[in-house]
Amino acid sequence: xxxxxxxxxxxxxxxxxxAVADLVRSKSCSDAISILQGCPRGAAVPIExxxxxxxxxxxxxxxxxxxxxxxxxxxxxxxxxxxxxxMWRMRPRAMGRGxxxxxxxxxxxxxxxxx
Numbered sequence: 001x002x003x004x005x006x007x008x009x010x011x012x013x014x015x016x017x018x019a020v021a022d023l024v025r026s027k028s029c030s031d032a033i034s035i036l037q038g039c040p041r042g043a044a045v046p047i048e049x050x051x052x053x054x055x056x057x058x059x060x061x062x063x064x065x066x067x068x069x070x071x072x073x074x075x076x077x078x079x080x081x082x083x084x085x086x087m088w089r090m091r092p093r094a095m096g097r098g099x100x101x102x103x104x105x106x107x108x109x110x111x112x113x114x115x
Contacts, residue, residue: 001069002077003061003112005054009084010046013104017043017081021108028075029055029112047108051076054110069114077113081106 010017020043024032029051036048055071062069084105090098 001067001114003054003058003069003074004109005050005057006107006109007046007050007053008107009105010108011103012043012046012106014081014083014106016041017047017106017108020044020047021079021081024051024076025079026076028073028115030072032076047079047110050108050110054112058112073115074112075115076110078111079109081108083107 020036020039020041023039024035024047027035032051033048036044036051055074058069058071058074061067062071084107087103087105089101089103091101093099
């Protein structure tokens, strides 16, 4: 049975998030958390929180439905970082002009399964 967690509109670019997501795809949850804790990239922090949230969802699902999931055997079945909406801001430039700046966001989905 699959357990999923999703977070929307994270203030990180999807390309940066995908670089971190590739590190932990198809790893066990304990290995993924240790990899993300040691990762120097900024995108590792929200992805680690999301993996921990998916583990908490699995534990809650276990206690609520008596599903019989073994939490030690969970691994990251899929993790996808999709592009979210862009926020557009103005930055002052020379001679009274303004330049548009796009601030990208991401939607991240983690799916855990049992081996």
